[in-house]
């Protein structure tokens with residue numbers, strides 16, 4: 001079943017066209033990769049999907065609903081969660097608080113029920129804590145729960161961002177370079193983790209990644225962007241041997 | 257949780273005991289300062305909600321305080337008193353005949369200020385940072401200018417005189433009912449804010465302060481939550497304004513200039529943006545300090561009277577606080593026994609080292 005549909009999206013910033021006629025179709029249960037050289041427009045695609053940017057042209061559908069102009073909090077409520085390329089945790093807050101905050105969108109108690117801790121809210125709060133602690137356990141972050149999130153080492157901060165995104169209970173998870181800054185060992189763990197959470201939470205995943213081993217190992221289908229244009233789409237094998245892709249990445253060498 | 261409740265109950269009991277002692281022992285001048293302290297606690301804690309916890313640099317507090325002060329005064333003054341005040345231009349109906357008891361007037365004052373907070377916040381909170389600061393500052397001043405010019409409602413620049421203070425606390429006749437109202441209101445304000453910050457909504461406010469984009473990506477509707485914080489903040493500002501009016505007994509638009517907002521902001525910054533206990537400590541110490549330092553202006557220990565010396569000394573003290581505690585006395589943390597013990601230990605440890 002079709003989950004996400006991006007149709008002819010073009011994104012311009014003043015005179016600069018970051019993405020041109022981008023098309024994407026993701027079915028339930030897929031893991032799709034997005035690669036391309038620096039500045040190719042990958043993150044911009046994410047920002048268009050999540051409502052951070054409204055595209056200059058084209059439209060985005062999630063579960064057949066038009067979300068082209070939806071705000072990013074609305075998009076998250078519908079079931080698309082994301083991580084950020086340059087980690088954006090709530091730095092001054094604890095690991096647990098970071099995950100708790102991602103539960104807020106599902107809180108049904110109104111402000112006063114919450115302030116005066118009426119039974120309805122107490123129950124919700126208890127569930128929030130349990131869910132968050134379970135998630136932290138799942139991602140092996142439990143023992144850091146009371147640490148300031150900015151005090152975690154880099155790799156764990158990335159993991160916490162994933163935990164936080166999962167806490168919003170998404171159907172589609174967007175990962176923006178989750179392996180950036182990780183060593184090979186950590187990258188392998190990350191690949192395992194991505195597969196695990198996909199199964200456990202019934203996720204569909206769309207991810208940007210530079211580490212070829214990671215993206216080749218996890219994704220069944222990959223899109224390649226270059227200067228905002230989609231230059232290839234296919235299985236990891238097909239992509240690896242596609243001359244256009246090789247040229248985009250190793251442009252100089254093909255000339256030589 | 258239960259430990260927190262017990263500590264809070266003990267703190268409240270201590271406060272009430274201190275108030276009883278104060279009521280029986282303090283002269284009227286000191287009592288006035290004590291009341292002013294309570295009112296500034298309300299001002300600072302409520303301003304901290306929008307500025308410190310939600311991270312929105314909103315500078316319209318004086319405006320909301322004015323709305324509270326005027327609403328309250330116009331409700332509690334008796335018709336005869338109103339006629340005496342409005343001798344240039346009569347007060348419009350039905351305000352000229354209303355005569356409400358204290359508590360309903362106090363609450364309506366808060367609600368009016370909350371409404372003003374909503375009307376100001378709805379457009380202004382779409383802006384960020386400096387722009388928000390400038391817009392809210394402008395709105396605060398506009399409220400004041402409107403009050404100066406709507407003579408048939410506010411008596412314009414003549415202000416209102418003879419605003420009555422409550423003669424009872426609830427149903428009890430007390431020696432100093434106003435002190436009880438002020439401090440019970442302050443205690444309620446503080447508890448309310450602690451509960452709010454401890455809730456999911458409070459966490460959402462903090463998330464917005466930490467990183468708006470990330471907060472929004474977590475599904476938090478930014479605008480809705482910012483407006484919520486602003487409305488609550490201005491509600492309590494209005495309550496504080498009403499209490500201020502009944503303490504001073506005279507109000508006029510000049511009292512609610514930007515300087516008032518600035519003083520409260522200063523208290524919040526010194527106490528620590530995002531720390532309720534910091535705001536309380538700072539509100540009480542700065543209010544007392546300002547009064548104590550008044551002695552400097554009137555000549556002191558053989559020094560000649562130097563008007564303005566007070567502000568110089570005050571500024572120096574402030575600078576040293578900011579130098580030694582760049583994030584305010586408490587940063588964005590709350591006072592706790594552990595921290596208090598650590599603070600006490602530090603000088604002791606230093607002494608030992610010196611030996």
Ligand SMILES: Nc1ncnc2c1ncn2[C@@H]1O[C@H](COP(=O)(O)OP(=O)(O)OP(=O)(O)O)[C@@H](O)[C@H]1O
Pocket residue numbers: 013016017018036037038039040041042043044045085
């Ligand atoms: N808000 C913006 N305003 C102006 N230009 C932008 C904006 N966002 C992105 N761009 C530009 O769009 C282009 C694509 O940027 P984008 O961040 O999408 O690239 P990317 O593929 O994610 O690159 P990287 O691998 O470095 O993360 C770049 O030239 C960038 O400077």
Ligand SMILES: [Mg+2]
Pocket residue numbers: 042043044085
């Ligand atoms: Mg990018």
